Amino acid sequence: MQFANSLNTPMLGGEKLSAHASDPFMCPHFYRSVVNVLQYATITRPGITYVANRVSQVMQTPLESHWKVAKKILRYLKGFCDPDWASDPDDRWSTTGFCIYLGSNLVPWTSKKQRTVSRSSTEA
Known part of the structure; x- marks a missing residue:
């Protein structure tokens, strides 16, 4: 696979x-x-x-x-x-984010570091 x-x-x-x-x-x-x-x-x-x-x-x-x-x-x-989990070489934290669109317009969005170190993308 x-x-x-x-x-x-x-x-x-x-x-x-x-x-x-x-x-x-x-x-x-x-x-x-x-x-x-x-x-x-x-x-x-x-x-x-x-x-x-x-x-x-x-x-x-x-x-x-x-x-x-x-x-x-x-x-x-x-x-x-996401094959790039734990991408920060200093603290090994992943970055997560999302965007919500209403039609073609971006309404809210966010991006932040996760608070824990993930062992896999599913866990993240």
């Missing part, structure tokens, strides 16, 4: 997860651990809540088609991860 391209959407519209769609996934334990991470990621990325819930509903007997959807979610998240 390190060299995979990012995606614009975590799941295609109309994509269904069936219990009989394909062959069983070779390593169900690995699937469950990835889905658990995706559920944790919904705290900071609420946009994946629906699809993370969908792939978690088939954790008992995951199939290859379910694994493909889980990989799509990971590829979607890859497009949102």
Whole structure:
């Protein structure tokens, strides 16, 4: 997944997860651990809540088609991860910020250093 391209959407519209769609996934334990991470990621990325819930509903007997959807979610998240966390070489603090637009006009914005040292961009 390190060299995979990012995606614009975590799941295609109309994509269904069936219990009989394909062959069983070779390593169900690995699937469950990835889905658990995706559920944790919904705290900071609420946009994946629906699809993370969908792939978690088939954790008992995951199939290859379910694994493909889980990989799509990971590829979607890859497009949102900040690879420059802890960028300040002196205090190792990350900088976070946001902008809110109303139409094409910037309304409020902020940028500030985080108060704790992050170990990953998800934690940040």
